[in-house]
Amino acid sequence: MRQTAMILAVASALGLSACSGLNDRDQKMLSGGAIGAGVGAVGTVITGGCVTCGAVIGGAVGTGAGYIMHENEKARK
Template sequence: MKRIATVGLMVAALGLSACSGLNTKEQRMLSGGAIGAGTGAAATVITGGCVACGAVVGGAIGTAAGYLYHEGKSN
């Protein structure tokens, strides 16, 4: 169990290190995707659906929303 936790922590740290140096549009898209994935997963847990499917669909919608939000702010 300790080994799995260590590997998970290392993967999370490496994943977060890739987020440095993002411009505003990329930050908004990443935030939207993360929020959307979490919301989609939570919604499918409540409704009894496929959690992975809900996370993927929510992430895609959140990423698109982050992009659209950026485009609306830049005009």
């Protein structure tokens, strides 16, 4: 399980570096999803849960949070 968490953490870091050609909304969603997947995977390793489930749920929550952040910033302008 720890090996899977490490792979997901590295994949998350690589996902963050792939944001260069995206618009602002897509950057925030991709970054949020990658960070969420990494945090979800590590969190489930610590608690002894399903790493894949944690990564999927964390990625979904992170993507949604990135979208909400973008919409909030857009509304402030």
